[in-house]
Every structure is written in structure tokens, then in C-alpha cells.
Amino acid sequence: MVSIPSEGGVERSLLSWLDGVGWETHGQDGDRGANVLDEAYERDSHEVIYWNLLEEQIIALNDAVTEDNVEKFVSSLRRDLDAENLMDGNRAFYRLLTKGKTFTVNSDKGGSETVYVDLIDYENPENNRFQAVNQFSVSRETTIRPDVNLFVNGIPLVTMELKSLAQDNDWHDAVRDLKAYEEDVPRLFVPGLFNIAADTMELRYGAVGAPREFYEPWNDAPEEFQDDNEMRQAVTALCNPASILDLLKHFVFYERRAGGDSKIVPRYMQYYAVNRILDRVRTGDHKRGLIWHTQGSGKSFTMLYAAENLLSRPAVARNPQVFVIVDTDKLNSQMRDQLANLSLEQWTEAESIDHLQRLIEEGQSELVLTTIQKFEDVDPDVQGNDEVIVMSDEAHRFMEADLGSRLDAALPNCYHFGFTGTPVREGEKHEDRNTFREFSPEGEDYLHRYSVKQGIDDGLILPVYFTLRHEMEWDIDEAGLDEEFEQEFRGMSTEEKREKIRENVTATTLAEIEPRVEKAVEEIDAHYDDHVSPNGWKGMVVTPSRRSAAMYGERLIDRRSDEEIEVLYTSTKDDSDLIKQFHTDSEERDSIVKAFKQEENPKLLVVHNMLLTGFDAPILKTMYLDRNLKNHNLMQAIARTNRPASGKENGEIVDFQGVFENIDEALDYDAETKANAARNKDALFDDLVDQVEKVMDIFEGIPKEDTQEATSQAVERVSTHPERRKFKQNFRHLQNLYEAVAPDGRLVSKGIEREYKWISRIHVAFKRTTSGEDNPEDEMREKTREIINKHVDIPEIKRDFPTYKLGEEYLEDVEGLDNPGVKASQVAHATREHLHPRENQNPRYKRLSERVTDIVEGWQGDEIGDPEAVEALKSVEAEVLDVDKEADEKEMEAAEFAIYTHLTEETPDAIESDEQAERVAEEIVTQFRERVDRGYSGWKTNQQTIAEIERILLDVLVVQYQLGQLIQEDDEFVDAVRNYLIQNNG
16 A cells, blocks of 8 residues: 655654654554543643643652642642743743742741742653653644644643645745744743754754744764664754753753844754763863864854853862953953843953953852953962863964963863864974864864864855966066066176065065956956845955055955945054055944945955954855965855855855965865874973073073163174074074964963063064164065066956865865865866856756766766766866857857857757857847846746747747747747846846
């Protein structure tokens, strides 16, 4: 017998999974399971709690409640379900579920006493009743009947709505139903923890009251719940009784917002990361750990959930002091505002260095929010609480200054957890900075990871695409260039001139060449108008210098307007007029950034060394990258464009530097580096001590004191050879070592920090006296730039690069591109992504797409090898680019060329000549533009558009050119031409 797939099948499967993890289920047989409990506990259809069952449980869990007084208690509890506002009621009832409800009972000694009555036993879960039923019907002003409800001691904590894809419904429809239920019968959701919307293939959960965009997947599980069936894994991992009680008791926040309070429950990566932290503190095996979660995953909330759990769970830590540390005032303000709006109670902010020191000395059990900068003058070894847990946000930046060492010295016996989306793993030498070595015990890369791929799969961040625009055609007046170089630098030898040119013609110098900037601005202006602005998105231009930023700003303003463009960089009093014109103070920059995040002007930001970290603006779609970034800096830049927004499908990077030409080199996040991350830090510290001693030996006999005489002697010592070369080389190595070791409390306690600072100050003075204010190298660089400006023109930017998709597997395993098999897979994926949206734009694209499919099938079937597949796919890419090239050569726009191609290649027998095909295509497009109204949203699918296109084809093909057989004999011709016109936007 054949059973037709339906919602009932999804419902029965889900109940069977719940049964397998400890729920008492009713309804697996297909009947209405709620009837079983309704009859057993005599529930009226307007009630949302099984009161008789709850009475039994309350008596069993609380010595002070008996059969004689339980009815009085329940009567009081019934009134707690009455709430004018769902969220107010949910927040109040949540307190009863987790803290208990006060109740006055008669005392054994006479009189009365007030006790707390527990509704749920969290310490002994087996004492509770866990029941799951289907078709729980509630009738109040209207009747609702969710598909499945989960009850703990008769209280509804989870409401589920299920859909069947076989019946053309999905989880989005389920969310709509749940939102309607909350509106129609809010009383059911007053005790609720969260809701679940699911279909045949996917599950989403959201806190009670959450809008649709906050319904998210649960895509991870402990080993005991892992399953190839992703739906079953999600249900069992999220809804097993232990997880339900843990989430209810320890992982709920309420946030005050302008439009009303919101309930917040954790994302799965937040939940599992927090539990890893708790396990580490509970066992005490190690005192460090790295939480590597990609940007956009909610690291701030992960820290706050961890803090709340540490402060409220004596079994983990008896009386801890918890520090949340950020490294900028702006991040501090954001976290302070977040804390002020949350239901987290035990917290304070360190308002100054002295205040921070007092808080550390007093050691009160609470959350302390502070910036790392406030540790600057905190005394070593002042820790007043022996249970201190530190959580550092943006941990990859904590190793770059002495402040981290000050923190370690002030809190030498703390647990320290680093949080970052972009750990630093720069280089393999032991003196290189390395987040893994800093925060991970030996043999461990990270305590918990949430990757870029997971973020994309879960929809928390978007995939990012990049387009190469880095190769430009240079028309160079070589004779004039040579002649002027010879005149300008005639006093130098040939080798000296070559050396100076090598030193001064840098990537930054070239980025400041006027013809190059002009051509790049032309490209940005056109790209923004064509691809970014029409959808309401915004762009950011990232430059390698303040000078280039000012040049970009000037030219973009000339092309657009000064309202649309803002330029942001730091300023100094000695800046040139070019740079001064875009000076802004901190308040002005804040105002510009705030406006940029909204729909108002500016539309384009030009930046240098700003807004590449900690800047979240979902409206930012496209980054025009003209700066050579690598590793964690590049990852941070990518993340600026990947924030989701309604209607935004992806982020985009237009690359003028060629950063992404060798992406596996630009993002060195490979297994080999990770394997070498956990080096011996004691040996590293010993190397630093030796290096400090080596540099200090250069200044033997000179007093290390703050006087003019001592500083003058020290600078004089290193201003002549051989001490000069020795000092420069050894100081560079010392800097690398110091940055690699810091932060480390021993730098302070052993006096290394003070010696290093003395050496650093001498180095500053040495640089000033040897270069002076009029730096001859700067002058040389300026002359070089001027000469190149005169003799270089850039007529065209090279365009023949495919657009590759950045994200998912590519970011996960970039080193795999050395493997031909992986490369073939990546190229196939990229080519398909390139072709897929174009298939209806030109008949050649469709044929090329079919070729890709054939190549991939042949490759997967071992009919062709990896290298052959790569070459074949590359040839397809070349042909894709040839389509655009041929259209340009024929001076045809896309729709016109598509119709011409169809006529000449798909229906050649129906036309007299290629010239006739050109005329027909041109006339169809001309009439389309004149007769079809494209000035409103939805024109592409409007029936009037479709009808008018068919009339145009009749007029052109039948009346003008007597080609009616094309319409009569080829049913697909009209559909194809209509697609060409619409998909190419006419």
C-alpha cells in the first residue's frame, strides 16, 4: 500500500524521535495525541496548562505544598497567565519557572511563613514529567491547534508547527502560522521557551515573540545526537529533556528595546561554546581557550551567556569575578549599552584605572566590563579573588601591546578565554604573533569553532563574491621617462638610481599615480551605478594611503556629488592641502558612519586605516579594494560586506590590487600553520630576554636614566657604524619577539617591559635624528611620483577575469587548491556560479552551461582526469568572456546580441543573412524600449509586459520582415526572446 507524503508523516516522525530521547509521546499512531492527556487530566479546551498534572508535580517537588493547600497555590498561578502584553507576561512567568513562586503556608510552630515553590526540578531532572503530544487544541476567542507541543509538568514550553514540502508548504509558512497563533491565543505562549517551525527537510527555532528573521537552524550536536538525518539531529539535540531544562534555566535573556522587550535564546554555536568554557572552568585542566567564531555570529552574546552562567552556577565556580575586556572605547560603549538593556543583573563598568584596580583588589563576584587600556597602570599581583575568569573580545589584537602583559601581571591566576573571528597565524617562526599559541593549550587549536562556511550555511552571514580589476594597460612614454629620470637623478650612479627606484616605486606609489586613480574611479563610478545603487546598497573604497584616499575622494565627488561621497582617515597638522580638505574630527566621523548605515547619504565611503574592523553596516554591499591585505586583515575586510539584510544575496569585492588572484596565498589559514601554533612560550620568553640583553649591551656604560645627557649619549652611540647597523637589525628582531611574547605578566614582573620601553624611546630619537623632518626618502618618493604621472597613461583596465565566489569551501580549505582534484571542483563551482544567472541572457550561455555539466559528469565518472577537467572548464570560462567581447565588437547591447545570436545560430534557416538578423534584433530592442514601461517595480513579471512583447514580435517579425514562420513553427522562440529582453533589462 502506498502512503501519500503529508504533514502527518512529518509529525509522526518527529514524535518518534522525541520518544527516543526521553519524552512520553502521544500521537505516533496518527490519532490526536492531546486527547490522551485531555482525558487523563480533565483539561478544558480553553486551558493551556494541564493543571491537575501540575498539581501532582508541585506536591511531589515541594514539601510545603500539600493536597490541602495546592488548590490555593494553583489559583494564584492561574492569574500569572493573565497578561495584556505577551512579552511582559512571558518575562514574569519565566521568573516563576526558574526562581519559583512565593507562597504563604502555615508553619509547624503556628502562624505562617513564606516559601518558594518550584514548578520544575532542575537539579533532579528525572523528577519531572516530559510529555510531547500532537494536535493540542486551545479555544479562547478563536481556536488554534499547533502540530506538536512539549510539556514539562503540564506546562507548555515548546510549540511546533510542521509543514510538508510534498504539500507545497515549508518552514516559512510554519513561522507565519506560529506568529498568527501568538496573536490569536497569546496565553499559550506566556510560559513558552521557544517555538519550532519545520518542514520535511529543515527546522528553525525562535524565541517566543521573535520575528521571522530570528528563526534560525540548530546545525550541531554532541556526539550522542549526531545523525545523517539533519532534521532528526536538530530535534534530538535541541529538544532532549536535558537541553530544554538547561536552555530554560541558564540561557534566556530579555532585552529592553524601543519597540518593546524581546526574548533572546542562544544560537547553537553560542550554546555549545559556553558549555565548553564551563567544562574547562569546572575541571580546571587548563586555564586558556580560544573561541574562534566567524564575524557576525554573535560573539558578544556568547561572552554574556558565559558570564551569566559562571556567576549563577556554583557547581562550575563558587564565587567568581568575571571580566569582559574590549580594546576600544566604541566597543566598550556598545557592550555597556547591551548590558544596560539586558536582564543580566550582576555587572559593573570600570570607569578608570584606579576604579579597575579597586575592583580587582576587592574581587566581588560580578561581571566587570573594561577596556584593555585601563590595565596600563594597574599594579601587578593585586588579584583579590582566586576565581577570576577573563574573556577578551577581538583577541587577535591583544598580543600587540604591553597592555596584555599588564593584564596578565594584574591577574596572574585567572582563566583567560580569547574570542575572535580572525585569529592571527602570521608566519611559522617562534617570534611571530600567533593567537593559537597565546590562547590554546599545547595540542589544541581552539576550544570551540564556528566557521565561515557554517555561518554562510546558516544564513548568519552571506557569501562574498570578488571580481579582479587589477591589471591595467599602461601606455608608457619610455624615452621621456628615462630622460627625466636621468636629469633629476644625474648625480647618482646607475646602481644608486636603480636602488632608489626599487625603494620608491612601491605598490602605494603606483596606487597614487593620477592616470591609474582616474581609471579606477571611472570603473568604480560605473560599477556602482550599474550594480550597487539600483538596489539601494552602498559601497566602500579601501585605499593604501591617505593621499590616494584624498585623490579618490576628489575625483568621485567630481563625478557624483559631495553629498554622496565621504572620505575618512586620521589627520595631522602637517598634512598637505590635498589631504587637509577631507579632515574630520571624531564627532564628525561618528555622524558620517551613522548616516552611512541608514538609507541617506553618503553612498560611498573612501577610507584609509578605518572601519575595517568592528564596523557592521548591512547596507554595505560592495568593497572596492585598492589595498594589499592578507590573512586576518583580509578576513576582517571581507566581513564588512557579508552582513545579511533584506534582499541582499551576497557581499562583493572589486579587487584593484590582485589580492584575490592567489587567494590561497592571501589567506594563509592552513593546517600546517595550525599544527605549528602551540609552540613553547617559555623558550620564546627566554629568546626575548636574550635579545633585550643583546641590545642593551650596545649601550654599555651609558646610564639608563631620563636625562638629556643620557639620551644624547645613547643616540650618538648608535648613529655611526658599526653600532648603527647592529642597532637597527637587532631592534627589528627585538620588536618581533616582544610582539610575539606580549601579553605576558613576566614582562612586567621581571622588568623586561621597562627596558624595552627605554630602548624603544631611544629608537624613536634615533629615527628622528637620522631622518629629520624633511625626510629625503619622502622627497625622493614625491619626485618619482611626479615623473611617473607625466609619462604614464592608463586607457583600459583588463577585464578578462572570471568572477569567483569567495566563501564556503574556498575559505575553509584554501590550501587544497594545490590539489588538482580540489581545483577542478572549485573551478567547476565558480564557473557554474558565473553561468547560472546568465543562462537566459544569451543562447550561448545555456550551451556553455550544458558543456560544464558534461565536463563535470565526465570528470566525476573518471572519464577525464583532474588536469584535463580544469583546462576544459577554463576554456568554457574563456568562451563566456568571448560572448561579451563579441557583443562589444559588434557594438550591440546584451539583449540585441542575444536575439542576433539566437537567429544566426539557433534558427539560421529562417533568415536571409546575418545582416538581416542584426536589423531584426535592433528593431525588436528599439521597439521594446519605446513601448514597454520599465519604470516600476514588478514590470518584468507583469502580464501587460508579456503581452506587449508578443505584440512587438508580431509587428517586427510578421509585418516588417515577413518572418512569421519563426513564431508559427518554433514555440520556444517567443519565450526565448522574451527572456533575452527581460533578463538583460532591455
